[in-house]
Every structure is written in structure tokens, then in C-alpha cells.
Amino acid sequence: MTYALTRHDGLLSSELSASIAKIRADFAPWFKVATSLSNPGMRVLPVLKPNKTSDQQLLAAALYGRVLTYFQSTYVLTERGLLGDARAIVSVAVETTVVLSALVQDP
Numbered sequence: 001m002t003y004a005l006t007r008h009d010g011l012l013s014s015e016l017s018a019s020i021a022k023i024r025a026d027f028a029p030w031f032k033v034a035t036s037l038s039n040p041g042m043r044v045l046p047v048l049k050p051n052k053t054s055d056q057q058l059l060a061a062a063l064y065g066r067v068l069t070y071f072q073s074t075y076v077l078t079e080r081g082l083l084g085d086a087r088a089i090v091s092v093a094v095e096t097t098v099v100l101s102a103l104v105q106d107p
Helices: 014-024 028-047 054-078 083-105
Strands: none
Touching: 014 028, 028 054, 028 083, 054 083
């Protein structure tokens, strides 16, 4: 199964929406799961209130925002058929999550 990009405009093509729609339809259950994970994550972000005098809390809040951005970047790259790029971002997201977990567990 291939998803073609236009020859002239690539990812900036106005014709890309048809390819995105096909990918989203072909993998609808996975996009549904991703959305169900992203939405609660976005609701948490604006209510994070790290103590401004705690480097640990400030770093944890910043890393949380980064991991959420990585997650959503993976979503966007995947729906455009850029699986190699999405995998690279997943790797960075996992590494950041490990650091965040260690930070939270070891004050």
C-alpha cells in the first residue's frame, strides 16, 4: 500500500489532503487510539502549575510539554505517510519519557 506525494510540491501540495484522508481511513482504529491519548494530555497541559522555585517541577513540566509535542508530531507525520520520520520522533519521545520518569521518581 503506497501513498503518493505530488511530484512538484511534495508535503506542501494542496492535493495531500486526499492522501491524508486515505491513510486516516486505512488506519482509523490507530488514529482513534492516538486521539484518545492526546486529548487528555492536552487538557493537563494548561493546568500544570509547577512551583517556580523548584527546578525539578519546572523541568518536569517542560519535558511533559515536549513529550506531548513529540506525540502529536508523530501523529501528523504518520498521517502524511512519513513513517521513518515518525519513528525517529517516537525514539526521542521514549528517551524523554524515560528522563521524565526518572526525574519524577528521584527528587
